[in-house]
Amino acid sequence: MPLRLSSVVATTVGLIAAVPIVSPAQRPVHEIQIEAKKFEFTPAVIEVTAGEQVRLVLHSTDTTHGFQIKDLKLDLEIPKSGKSVTAEFTAPPPGRYAVACSNVCGRGHRQMKAALVSVAAQRSNTNH
Numbered sequence: 001m002p003l004r005l006s007s008v009v010a011t012t013v014g015l016i017a018a019v020p021i022v023s024p025a026q027r028p029v030h031e032i033q034i035e036a037k038k039f040e041f042t043p044a045v046i047e048v049t050a051g052e053q054v055r056l057v058l059h060s061t062d063t064t065h066g067f068q069i070k071d072l073k074l075d076l077e078i079p080k081s082g083k084s085v086t087a088e089f090t091a092p093p094p095g096r097y098a099v100a101c102s103n104v105c106g107r108g109h110r111q112m113k114a115a116l117v118s119v120a121a122q123r124s125n126t127n128h
């Protein structure tokens with residue numbers, strides 16, 4: 001009897017695995033975790049693909065910082081509580097976008113920089 005039971009379980013697992021998890025209509029979001037601390041962002045280079053949906057999840061491990069991308073009119077305050085803040089947007093056209101801390105956080109504040117680098121989406125080659 002125990003053998004029979006385990007074969008039923010195996011069949012059920014097989015059926016579940018066959019069901020697609022992501023519906024085709026769902027747009028994937030590229031989520032990137034960013035850590036801010038005196039006086040750097042990690043990662044310092046944030047890579048995205050032009051046109052994709054991006055979600056930045058930012059948190060600070062020390063004091064209050066800012067996260068500003070002037071070219072994208074984006075400016076967030078990252079609280080010292082360690083709680084994360086989120087920004088969601090469509091990745092801009094290919095290029096390099098300067099990121100700077102927009103909240104004076106100490107002696108190295110002016111050096112607290114990063115970059116959002118947007119690269120062109122790979123096109124599938126339809127020429128034969």
Ligand SMILES: [Cu+2]
Binds near residue numbers: 065102108112
């Ligand atoms: Cu700062």
